[in-house]
Amino acid sequence: MAYHHGDLRTALVAAAIDAIEENGPAMLSLRDLARRVGVSHAAPVHHFGDKAGLLTAVAVDGFRLLEEALRAAGPDLLDVGVAYVRFAVGHRGHFEVMFRPELYRSDDPALVLARAKAGESLSGGLAALGAPAEGDRLAAWSIVHGLATLWLSGSLPASAYRQDPCELARVVAGRLFSPP
Amino acid sequence: MAYHHGDLRTALVAAAIDAIEENGPAMLSLRDLARRVGVSHAAPVHHFGDKAGLLTAVAVDGFRLLEEALRAAGPDLLDVGVAYVRFAVGHRGHFEVMFRPELYRSDDPALVLARAKAGESLSGGLAALGAPAEGDRLAAWSIVHGLATLWLSGSLPASAYRQDPCELARVVAGRLFSPP
């Protein structure tokens, strides 16, 4: 490894994801990150200023990935809901940061943009149904977000963890999106 | 204040709730707690051993309060769902700990019992409908849990915060419980 890392910023974000998935975002330390990447402990400061700066980068990354995933799943609302849960389970590090805005700078321009675009992707399936009420949008978001957070926190009954989370999401979200 | 506090254990749990609502459960420190209560920094160790012990007490407390709240909301499922959201918003300190089991000892007997009883209260409204599928139960839980966590994290659009959270919960949960 040369004196100049080449892409230290990207490497630090990746290491942050690992660290968050191990210990949660609150336990994250810049010194630990530097250790993981094999770099001086002052290097992360150079790139992000402080922990909030780093987590802002993680959140931006996450909202972009989420938008991509939801857009790719579309246009059917149930598929979008399943994709939301799949994203949360598959990118828990990102997800845990994204929905804890007190950890990062939620007024960062790049973040505001990425979050807004992800929000549009989520509403995409609903918009196709005409002009949906705000309540419909919130209900759809709530049910998939709730299932995702309950899953990630390990709070569900053991039986839930024996199935594929996407299958579970399809069953659960189906109760809302296509009631019997 | 005498040498013997009288009810230090209770006072410490109450201070913990305050601290958690200010800084989140991960930032909690036993020394800060001792300072808040006006007691030696070694005193909390005497009662709880360590941070996980303290947070276990907070979680037990929370599940008992939740069970009470859900039971009091009475047999209608929609009322129970609204009570769930009301509890989360009104006891955010407890709520944030309860659903982060990695922070406490989730195999503690008192905790296991309290959590199970709260779970039964949540299912109470469903059981009245006969023998509900697991999917129904998870859907109901997910939609109110999702709304609660989104609300608490400040992730909802600004318009949502201009209304009473209970009203919002009634509208949102109504989409699932009594579809048009």
Place this chain on the structure above:
DNA sequence: TGTACATCAGTGAACGCGCGTTCACTGATGTAC
């Protein structure tokens, strides 16, 4: 092609801080007789 210089990325030593943990202790309370 070669040299000089500016810029940028990363270093490493030093600092002060708050934390958890340990431990010998002391003050208060309750119980036995």
Place this chain on the structure above:
DNA sequence: TGTACATCAGTGAACGCGCGTTCACTGATGTAC
């Protein structure tokens, strides 16, 4: 009623640790001429 003793609750000093922050520095890269 009084005394002795055990138990329990809380103290306060000491320790080592990892953290964030600062700062003068050095190695690499790119550009001007």
